[in-house]
Amino acid sequence: MLGDISGLEKIYIVCGYTDMPKSIDGLCAIIEDQLKMDPSSSALFLFCGRRRDRIKALFREADGFVLIYKRLAIHGG
Incomplete structure (x- = not known):
């Protein structure tokens, strides 16, 4: 199933900033x-x-x- 992460063993958070236009290959x-x-x-x-x-x-x-892109909604005040 597309986007099913239940079988993944680990999660890594890449430190620093990433150039968001990068594709899967990048x-x-x-x-x-x-x-x-x-x-x-x-x-x-x-x-x-x-x-x-x-x-x-x-x-x-x-x-x-699979590449998932999320733009978070930032609410002011």
Whole structure:
């Protein structure tokens, strides 16, 4: 099922800011180059944008990668 994270073993929060226009390939490169990890592992990787109101989640399913993008609603006052 698309987006089913119940089988994932670990969750990693990538520290620092991530360039939010990055695609699956760009995020996989961060996982490989900076974290020295395999993006195909049974893990969920979370990335945060500079404004801290955007989050991307990346994980691998049997038939390919899933990229979830969330823009948080920031309410003032």
